[in-house]
Amino acid sequence: KAGVTQTPRYLIKTRGQQVTLSCSPISGHRSVSWYQQTPGQGLQFLFEYFSETQRNKGNFPGRFSGRQFSNSRSEMNVSTLELGDSALYLCASSPGGLNTGELFFGEGSRLTVL
Amino acid sequence: GNSVTQMEGPVTLSEEAFLTINCTYTATGYPSLFWYVQYPGEGLQLLLKATKADDKGSNKGFEATYRKETTSFHLEKGSVQVSDSAVYFCASGGGGTSYGKLTFGQGTILTVHP
Numbered sequence: 262k263a264g265v266t267q268t269p270r271y272l273i274k275t276r277g278q279q280v281t282l283s284c285s286p287i288s289g290h291r292s293v294s295w296y297q298q299t300p301g302q303g304l305q306f307l308f309e310y311f312s313e314t315q316r317n318k319g320n321f322p323g324r325f326s327g328r329q330f331s332n333s334r335s336e337m338n339v340s341t342l343e344l345g346d347s348a349l350y351l352c353a354s355s356p357g358g359l360n361t362g363e364l365f366f367g368e369g370s371r372l373t374v375l
Numbered sequence: 376g377n378s379v380t381q382m383e384g385p386v387t388l389s390e391e392a393f394l395t396i397n398c399t400y401t402a403t404g405y406p407s408l409f410w411y412v413q414y415p416g417e418g419l420q421l422l423l424k425a426t427k428a429d430d431k432g433s434n435k436g437f438e439a440t441y442r443k444e445t446t447s448f449h450l451e452k453g454s455v456q457v458s459d460s461a462v463y464f465c466a467s468g469g470g471g472t473s474y475g476k477l478t479f480g481q482g483t484i485l486t487v488h489p
Contacts, residue, residue: 294476363424
């Protein structure tokens with residue numbers, strides 16, 4: 262069974278630009294969560310989608326948004342990039358429904374903002 | 376809100392030494408508790424979990440017991456190996472309305488020398 266796939270793996274942007282990251286969950290998984298990982302703040306929850314609906318949202322500004330498609334694939338978008346948005350963005354999937362919290366993570370997309 | 380506190384790292388041990396990584400949590404209700412591990416160059420993966428008080432999670436020689444009275448979930452291993460070198464994250468969440476939202480500790484870097 263293929264794992265969680267994130268693209269692109271690495272990208273460099275400049276301040277003010279926007280970026281879109283993609284996540285393909287494990288086949289059959291209907292829930293996709295996104296996390297930001299930085300050395301200073303650690304792992305922070307961004308949002309979670311289940312059956313194309315946002316089910317939970319973390320404490321991030323509106324520049325961070327996401328969506329989920331009918332095939333459960335998900336994208337997240339960050340607009341008007343700031344230097345502080347440089348981070349590893351992790352996507353995680355789970356079967357969904359009554360979630361036990363057991364998440365399956367991808368290897369992440371490393372964003373550098375210059 | 377929920378929070379997870381892990382012992383400060385990094386931790387450096389010799390092979391076959393005993394390992395303890397402390398983790399305490401604050402939460403409303405009774406969350407599930409997890410230890411995730413991030414090996415060099417790999418994504419986060421679940422190491423073990425416990426879903427209710429007094430449950431013991433175990434995997435690959437690692438153990439952790441859900442202690443409600445001390446709000447703790449300390450990770451232990453009797454004899455570490457070089458291959459255990461990784462970053463370990465304690466997390467709480469799952470179930471109820473938390474779904475795919477986990478709260479992570481800051482992570483503890485473990486290095487095991489031969």
